[in-house]
Amino acid sequence: MGDEDGEDVCRVCRCEGTEEQPLFHPCKCAGSIRFVHQDW
DSSP states (O other): OHHTOOBBBBBTTBOOOOOSSEEEOSOOGGGGOEEETTOO
16 A cells, blocks of 8 residues: 555545645644545
8 A cells, every 4th residue: 555655645544645636734743644635
């Protein structure tokens, strides 16, 4: 999945970001819990 490949993944659904559903980081968390889709 994303973490093994070095890709950023959403902390809620564990999917990678796309153009339609980009990821962002709403807080100062780091590592695998950093990103979430804008829709969440």
